[in-house]
Amino acid sequence: MILRKPYAFLIKHFKxxxxxxxxxxCFVLYQTNGLYSMIEEYQQLMIYNExxxxxxTYVSTPTILALVAIIIISGVLIYLLYYKKKPVIFYFLVIAQYGFTLTIMLLTKNYFDTASTLGDVAQIRALHDxxxxxxxxxxxxLFFLLIRSIGLDLKKFGFNEDREFIAEAGDDEEVELDVEFDYHATLRFIKGKLRELKYFYGEHQKLINVLLIAFIAFGLWQGYTYVFVTNRVxxxxxxxxxxxxxxxxxxVYFTDKDYAGNLISTTNKYIIVSLDIENVASKSPITFDYERWSLVTDRNRxxxxxxxxxxxxxxxxxxxNDLLEYQKVYTFLLIYEIKNEDLGSNYTLYYEEVQNANSVYxxxxxxxxxxxxxYQETDTKYIGEEMTIPFYDDTQAIFNLTAYQLVDxxxxxxxxxxxxKECGVYYRELLASSxxxxxKIMYIPYTxxxxxxxxFSNFITRQGKLVYKVGDTTKTTTIKSAVTRNYRGNFLYLVVPAELENATExxxxxxxxxKLYHYVLKSEGKESEIDESTT
Structure with a gap:
């Protein structure tokens, strides 16, 4: 193999x-750390939204160029140093390490670029490891590169013996190299390098200890930040x-219906989040930017x-825009209207925390x-029985419809x-014909x-529907109250179709x-009416 070596340039610019x-x-490590965090997050959330x-962002053109540059520069160093019988094993290891890094990055990019592989747990776990x-x-x-960049171990290269850092004339000549492997010589070489490393450490112990402590502290801080802050879910x-x-x-709720079970949209669904928020920093009331909370799916944000x-x-x-008082807990809803294409996705909430003027985490x-x-069929009661209907806000409706009558x-x-100056109790007549x-007017006493x-009338009309059967036909209608003001007494006055007189159910x-609840007023063989005189 014929080689030509610009050795003088290497000696002068070694550091x-x-x-x-x-x-x-350092740049490659920063990108690798970001890629590892992304893989870790994907494993926890199973969401990839590009x-x-x-x-x-991490397997980018600059990252790949940086890796290729490290490999090429290390190869050139091997090419130049081997001829002068200088230590080159470290650079072989550098090439192997960063070649391995490049391979893992490209495999990871291929995993996320190929939709069919997403969700392959075994493959992503291997890439993660x-x-x-x-x-x-x-x-x-990086630690050893830093050592060499500040010149702590230059003695091992013996550059001062190379005509005081001036390249020999032979360095520009063509030479022929014969590479052989000798096991015993290699073993002696390794032991010698270990001794050199021990002497090197003894000579620069204080500086190396400082660098080691700095690296360990930085690594521990990075690990803490990664586990407990950056990548915590x-x-x-x-x-x-x-x-x-x-x-x-x-x-957190997923639905397509309103409070009364009516379909809101055929093209969208809704994610409803109940969020507790407490002002823990400002003793003066402050507002809150709720739009910093976003919902992320596999496809959309x-x-x-x-x-x-x-x-x-x-x-x-x-x-x-409510003012949040200091150390008081408030509960609000976050409502997200999502597309049908996101049905079955994994869902994650993201809060954009502003850490400084230019950083959002x-x-x-x-x-x-x-x-x-x-709908879930929940309960059925018959006239004269008490029904309890709980709501999601921890309140409930408790009532008993004791009887009913249809009147004009x-x-x-x-x-x-x-x-x-003139206030009192007044009587208002209700006419079905109005x-x-x-x-007909449906008159119902209740508790x-x-x-x-x-x-109570508002609850009935808001949450209820009237279902009845005439002949073989079952009909459903909304409920309308005949009274729209406060009134005395525990009675309902509802406007209902006149054909209810002929209803069998x-x-x-x-x-x-x-939740679906049935309250039966009339069924085959079971009904209750009241005397007209009571109305």
Whole structure:
């Protein structure tokens, strides 16, 4: 093999060459650490969204060029040093290590670029482990590159014997090399290098100890930051602090229906997040930027919206620029409208924590939404029986409809004022004919935990539907109250179709989000009516 060696250039720029290698190695380590964090996050969340955290950020053209440059420079150093019988094993190891790093990076890029491999747990676990190995090895190699870049072990190369750093004339000549392997010579060489390393450490013990402590401290800090901050994924019902707040994600729901079970949209679904937030930094009331909370799926990233807050009022309230007092816990809803293409995805909440003017860090919370898309048959009661309907806000409706009657007219008493000085109790007559269509007034005495008839009537009309059977036909209609003001007495006055007189079956169906309740007023062989005189 014929070689030509510019050896003089190497001697004069030995430290600078290693400084360049050290800086390139630092850049590769930074990218490797980012890639490892991305793989770790993917293993925990099983979400890869290239718009949020792309593999191309870490396996980029600059990263690949840096790796190739390290390999080429190390190869040139071997080429030049071997001819002068200088130590070259370290550079062979550098080539092997960074070649290994390049291979792992390219395999990882191929994994995330190939949709069919996503979700292959065994493959991503192997890539995760190999990336960790190469990252640890890079710390070791960077330490030795730093040693050589500041010239602590130049004696072992014996450059001062090379005509005081001036290349010999023979360095530009063509030479022929014969490479052979001798086991015993190699063993003696290794033992000699270990002795040299021991002498080298003894000669520069203080400086090496300082560098080692600095590297260990940096590694421990990086490890702590990685495990407990950078790559931590929080769970639901787990507190964490970010900026001026303390957060906790409570229940998370998945639905396509409003509070009364009505379909909101055929093209979208909704993720509803119950979030606890506490102002832990400012003793003065402060506001909160809720749009920093985003929902990430395999394909998209969503910001919360308040446009549908009324449809989810049974689950809580949305944030509307409320002032957050110091050390007081508030609970708000985050509502995300997601596309149907994201059904079945893994869902993760991201909170953008601003760490300084130019740095934003995503805090991550893994969520498992409760599916509220399908109705559950929950309870059935008959007239005269007490029913309890719980709501998601931990309140409940308790009531008993004791009887019912269909009439053409009725009336109710209410408190009112004819003038500023004239107030009293008044009677208002109700006529079925005053409402559009062919109707009857359904008069129902009841008991309930609602404080007024209007509140109970609002619950009935908001959450309920009237289902009845005439002949062989079952019909469903909304419920309309005949009274829209506060009134005296525990009575319901409802406007219903006149054909209910001929119905063989009558019931109220109450839907509370995903729960369906039946309250039967009339069925085959079971009904109850009251005397007209009681109306």
């Amino acid at each position: 600078m060459i290693h400084i360049i290698l050290f800086l390139l190695g 718009t949020v955290n792309s593999v191309l 190999f990336t960790l190995i190469t990252m640890v090895l890079q710390y070791i190699f 929080y769970a639901q019902n787990e507190y964490f602090k970010a900026n001026s707040y303390r957060f906790k994600v409570n229940n 969503y910001v919360p919206s308040t446009s549908k807050s009324d449809e989810f009022r049974d689950l809580g309230t949305t944030y509307k 995503d805090r991550k919370v893994k969520i498992n939404p409760i599916d509220l898309t399908n 007219q009725s009336g109710y008493y209410y408190e009112g004022c004819a003038s500023a 409402f559009a269509g062919s109707n 309930s935990n609602y404080s007024t008839g209007l509140l 009558i019931e109220f169906q109450f839907v509370v989000r995903d």
